Amino acid sequence: MATNKQVEQFLTFELAGDAYGIDILKVQEIRGWEPIRKIPNAPAFVKGALNLRGTIVPIIDLRERFQMEKAEYTPVTVVIVLSIDTLAGPSVMGVVADTVSDVLDIDPTDIKQAPNLGTKINTEYMRGMYVGKKNMVMLLDVDRLLNPEEFIDISSLQ
Numbered sequence: 001m002a003t004n005k006q007v008e009q010f011l012t013f014e015l016a017g018d019a020y021g022i023d024i025l026k027v028q029e030i031r032g033w034e035p036i037r038k039i040p041n042a043p044a045f046v047k048g049a050l051n052l053r054g055t056i057v058p059i060i061d062l063r064e065r066f067q068m069e070k071a072e073y074t075p076v077t078v079v080i081v082l083s084i085d086t087l088a089g090p091s092v093m094g095v096v097a098d099t100v101s102d103v104l105d106i107d108p109t110d111i112k113q114a115p116n117l118g119t120k121i122n123t124e125y126m127r128g129m130y131v132g133k134k135n136m137v138m139l140l141d142v143d144r145l146l147n148p149e150e151f152i153d154i155s156s157l158q
Helices: none
Strands: 008-015 018-023 027-032 046-052 055-061 078-086 089-097 099-106 126-131 136-140
Touching (some): 008 089, 008 136, 018 099
Parallel strands (some): 018 136
Antiparallel strands (some): 008 099, 027 078, 046 055, 078 089, 126 136
């Protein structure tokens, strides 16, 4: 099935039963959950850091970042290691997700604008929404979501 249609690929994962997606080009690797080193004085959603082949990678729990109910880490809990762009340059961070689902090919014209949910719900981290055959996927802008300057100077760890 050859087509000239431009598509973008998104890695989808679940948090509390909801589907989220991130640009596959931002994903460096997917790892199973493993104990990590705590970072003193970090916000609660910064779980700590791990040493990934000589690079210190801060780990963010997205459930806590989104102020969702906490969950115990299980054998299917994953850490998605991402390359993000910050004001200080490229950085590597990891996010904890309940489970990884799939890789979706999405035509950019099928991405709907994030809804305006008022001032109580922050949609600035959303790139948009995609309505698939099975469910709705919230597409995240990881460069905004994981901006280290916003919550801690973790760029000094690297």
